[in-house]
Amino acid sequence: MNQVQTTNRSAEEFLKGLWKENPVFVAVLGMCPTLAVTNTAINSLAMGLATAFVLVFSSLLVSSFRKLIPKQVRITAFIIIIATFVTVVDFMLAAIVPQVHKELGAFIALIVVNCLILGRQEAFSSKNPVGLAMADALGMSAGFTFALLSIGSIREILGSGSLFNIPLFGSGFEPWVIMVLPPGGFFTLGFLLLFFNWLQKRRKAQMRATPSTVKP
Amino acid sequence: MQELIWIFVSALLINNFTLAYFLGICPFLGVSGRLDTAFRLGLANIFVMLITALCSWALNTYILPYAPYLRLISFIIVIASTVQLVEMAIKKISPELFRALGIFLPLITTNCAILGLALFATNKGYNLVEGLFFALGAGGGVTLALVLMAGIREEMKVLDIPKLVEGTALNLIIAGILSMAFMGFAGLFSAS
Numbered sequence: 165m166n167q168v169q170t171t172n173r174s175a176e177e178f179l180k181g182l183w184k185e186n187p188v189f190v191a192v193l194g195m196c197p198t199l200a201v202t203n204t205a206i207n208s209l210a211m212g213l214a215t216a217f218v219l220v221f222s223s224l225l226v227s228s229f230r231k232l233i234p235k236q237v238r239i240t241a242f243i244i245i246i247a248t249f250v251t252v253v254d255f256m257l258a259a260i261v262p263q264v265h266k267e268l269g270a271f272i273a274l275i276v277v278n279c280l281i282l283g284r285q286e287a288f289s290s291k292n293p294v295g296l297a298m299a300d301a302l303g304m305s306a307g308f309t310f311a312l313l314s315i316g317s318i319r320e321i322l323g324s325g326s327l328f329n330i331p332l333f334g335s336g337f338e339p340w341v342i343m344v345l346p347p348g349g350f351f352t353l354g355f356l357l358l359f360f361n362w363l364q365k366r367r368k369a370q371m372r373a374t375p376s377t378v379k380p
Numbered sequence: 381m382q383e384l385i386w387i388f389v390s391a392l393l394i395n396n397f398t399l400a401y402f403l404g405i406c407p408f409l410g411v412s413g414r415l416d417t418a419f420r421l422g423l424a425n426i427f428v429m430l431i432t433a434l435c436s437w438a439l440n441t442y443i444l445p446y447a448p449y450l451r452l453i454s455f456i457i458v459i460a461s462t463v464q465l466v467e468m469a470i471k472k473i474s475p476e477l478f479r480a481l482g483i484f485l486p487l488i489t490t491n492c493a494i495l496g497l498a499l500f501a502t503n504k505g506y507n508l509v510e511g512l513f514f515a516l517g518a519g520g521g522v523t524l525a526l527v528l529m530a531g532i533r534e535e536m537k538v539l540d541i542p543k544l545v546e547g548t549a550l551n552l553i554i555a556g557i558l559s560m561a562f563m564g565f566a567g568l569f570s571a572s
Contacts, residue, residue, distance in 0.1 A: 192409070196402045243456055349556075350556030354551075
């Protein structure tokens with residue numbers, strides 16, 4: 165009877181992760197992989213996809229078992245589920261793309277402590293049916309991967325003058341080495357957040373100018 | 381002995397957990413508003429890291445050779461429960477110490493820095509003593525970063541900062557500058 169409504173709700177849950185509640189740019193969650201492995205676009209993409217895999221499957225499991233997991237031990241249960249999938253992804257990457265696995269190193273294992281994943285289980289998957297939880301997890305993963313990829317691309321373009329290892333500029337380009345080193349991660353995210361703050365402020369100012377049009 | 385000192389200095393300054401490996405960024409950005417809170421959080425970090433080093437060494441030596449795929453799960457569960465146990469013991473033995481560190485312990489049990497320490501120590505194949513020195517250096521490094529950040533943020537309270545820049549964005553940029561300063565320590569190794 166309310167098929168349309170359900171689809172709409174799922175689409176909404178998916179889209180909010182992508183933009184309005186973007187885990188990195190808005191909620192500032194999962195900082196440690198966001199900054200540590202985004203020195204090239206390929207590493208960022210691999211980290212984004214690995215996190216997406218863990219998030220989606222953990223959400224699936226947590227949401228399916230949400231009535232069976234006792235409230236008192238839920239966090240422990242979530243962590244065990246998450247750690248299991250991280251172990252899976254760790255071995256999978258080592259088998260499929262050993263080069264990337266070597267570069268990401270311990271940071272693959274550190275997906276376990278990514279607050280984004282535990283946060284979604286606690287805030288959403290443990291309270292909602294499987295369909296919605298999947299939409300939410302997919303949206304959040306897409307948002308996270310998008311954020312990582314944009315940071316990674318910026319850092320790789322500025323820091324080594326290439327994107328996905330394809331050189332973009334001629335040989336005259338002097339790479340801005342600091343961008344691929346640790347400080348570059350802080351700077352890139354800092355300035356991106358600044359940019360989003362500015363966008364938001366501008367939108368608010370516009371809304372105030374024409375108050376009758378939109379209500380949040 | 382010299383080896384141990386190098387492990388300590390390297391974890392403390394050159395490969396600073398917060399500023400070079402980005403571990404423990406959440407408390408670094410969240411709890412660095414006041415100097416004394418930051419310092420106590422740092423101390424709690426050192427404390428938990430020492431326990432972690434002990435646990436991960438024991439697990440690596442006695443259990444994980446038989447079941448390597450259980451590494452992550454067993455690290456997390458054992459570290460979290462040991463910290464909980466020690467917390468209860470401290471509460472009983474020294475309520476004063478508990479008041480100083482207690483509230484931070486649940487916050488940092490198995491955050492990225494703690495698990496990162498266990499994983500790095502495993503990857504590098506440290507023995508117990510090396511692991512403890514590594515933990516001491518890493519914890520000291522986290523404390524140092526937290527205290528520096530808190531000091532800067534306390535000073536910033538009296539400055540006139542544009543509304544737009546305030547908050548996480550500015551903190552990240554400051555962290556970037558701190559991180560750049562710490563890169564200078566990389567020269568320590570080649571000089572010797």
